[in-house]
Amino acid sequence: MAQKRAFITGIAGQDAGHLAQLLHEKGYEVFGTLRGQLEASHPRYQAIKNEMPYVNIVLADLLDISALTRAMQEIKPDEVYNLGAISHVGYSFRDPLLTADLTAKGVLNVLEAIRLAGLEKTTRFYQASTSEMYGGLDYNRPEKGYTESSAFHPRSPYGVAKLYGYWITKNYRESYDMFAVSGILFNHEGERRGPEFVTRKISQAVAAIKLGKQDKIELGNLDAKRDWGYAGDYVEGMWRMLQQDTPDDYVLATGEAHSIREFTELAFKEIGIDISWQGEAENEVGVDQDGVVRVAINPEFYRPAEVDFLLGDPTRAENELGWQRKVDFPGLVKLMVEHDLTAKQ
Ligand code: NAP
Ligand code: GDD
Numbered sequence: 001m002a003q004k005r006a007f008i009t010g011i012a013g014q015d016a017g018h019l020a021q022l023l024h025e026k027g028y029e030v031f032g033t034l035r036g037q038l039e040a041s042h043p044r045y046q047a048i049k050n051e052m053p054y055v056n057i058v059l060a061d062l063l064d065i066s067a068l069t070r071a072m073q074e075i076k077p078d079e080v081y082n083l084g085a086i087s088h089v090g091y092s093f094r095d096p097l098l099t100a101d102l103t104a105k106g107v108l109n110v111l112e113a114i115r116l117a118g119l120e121k122t123t124r125f126y127q128a129s130t131s132e133m134y135g136g137l138d139y140n141r142p143e144k145g146y147t148e149s150s151a152f153h154p155r156s157p158y159g160v161a162k163l164y165g166y167w168i169t170k171n172y173r174e175s176y177d178m179f180a181v182s183g184i185l186f187n188h189e190g191e192r193r194g195p196e197f198v199t200r201k202i203s204q205a206v207a208a209i210k211l212g213k214q215d216k217i218e219l220g221n222l223d224a225k226r227d228w229g230y231a232g233d234y235v236e237g238m239w240r241m242l243q244q245d246t247p248d249d250y251v252l253a254t255g256e257a258h259s260i261r262e263f264t265e266l267a268f269k270e271i272g273i274d275i276s277w278q279g280e281a282e283n284e285v286g287v288d289q290d291g292v293v294r295v296a297i298n299p300e301f302y303r304p305a306e307v308d309f310l311l312g313d314p315t316r317a318e319n320e321l322g323w324q325r326k327v328d329f330p331g332l333v334k335l336m337v338e339h340d341l342t343a344k345q
Pocket of ligand 2: 131132188196201221222260301307
């Protein structure tokens with residue numbers, strides 16, 4: 001049988017790295033997009049090639065439908081994973097227009113590129129949808145967690161843009177009979193996570209504090225809760241969604257929610273520091289056993305509208321995809337801190 005071809009947008013991202021490795025191990029020929037006027041000698045290009053020599057790099061911006069269409073015509077992928085996006089919720093408030101162009105309309109660009117290349121009946125499409133679409137407000141919080149049929153109420157330009165991506169994917173499935181699905185993924189983290197996201201910011205800071213390179217970390221809202229899993233587990237679920245007989249959308253989550261505060265405490269425990277909390281609101285600090293301030297609040301990291309609580313119910317993915325997360329919450333914190341301790345030495 002011919003080798004299957006997978007096309008991943010945003011190959012430099014966290015999930016793309018895990019997914020490319022998984023697909024390579026499964027025997028796929030892997031293609032991934034990088035944006036910018038890069039040549040093979042460029043450090044960003046080289047970094048991907050050094051880490052994942054098996055990835056065929058395609059230069060294409062998600063805003064550039066001609067580049068995407070050309071890529072589809074030339075590669076004729078069996079599976080397309082649309083992971084490229086502005087993915088940082090806080091940043092999306094600062095640049096909402098670009099977020100809409102990229103995180104919303106970029107999805108349509110990829111779907112149209114598939115159709116323009118005449119591949120809509122053969123190429124399977126995965127859209128990286130998100131738990132941010134639920135919004136976490138009190139009135140629509142199911143006790144056991146959000147499911148595929150929960151109501152959406154996005155709270156950021158990012159969440160709103162992702163909702164467009166979710167619906168246009170469903171619309172192309174219904175209109176053109178495409179195998180086009182959304183994975184509604186709750187937060188997933190790990191050693192590839194960007195340092196602008198809170199878990200990696202904490203694990204890197206804790207490692208730097210242990211090594212004497214930093215005194216403390218500044219954070220925003222400590223009391224938001226997230227359903228945090230390991231990214232390596234979640235890419236397996238993405239792949240499984242594209243192997244089904246019929247296309248459908250699935251939630252991937254752990255079924256447990258923890259606060260930023262809990263993540264911070266556990267991360268410090270990994271280096272032998274017990275954090276205790278003093279003060280309130282913007283004046284709250286986390287101090288170590290010797291009274292040294294290790295955590296301070298910086299309101300710069302607050303968001304204009306916050307998602308206070310996210311909890312997912314992965315029952316359907318477990319039953320229908322046979323998907324199961326392997327790494328639990330303490331395991332995730334440990335894995336990230338240990339990785340950063342080694343990397344920072
Ligand atoms: P990530 O690390 O931020 O990766 C996103 C990638 O998109 C980056 O490599 C980025 O490239 C690329 N990109 C940005 N602008 C682009 C453009 N104009 N053209 C082409 N590519 C562009 O995100 P991730 O955590 O791996 O997440 C992957 C996808 O899943 C995203 O769509 C995210 O919104 C979604 N998602 C993530 C989670 C999560 O918890 N991680 C949960 C639910 C959904 P540069 O490196 O050039 O900036
Ligand atoms: N980034 C960041 N930095 N967040 C902070 C900080 C800080 O210093 N301090 C507190 N937080 C809080 C945020 O206010 C938010 O409530 C929570 O930590 C998580 O923030 P992020 O790690 O930036 O992730 P996110 O939940 O907003 O978004 C991620 O998960 C979504 C799925 O639910 C991203 O990966 C999105 O792309 C993804 O869709």
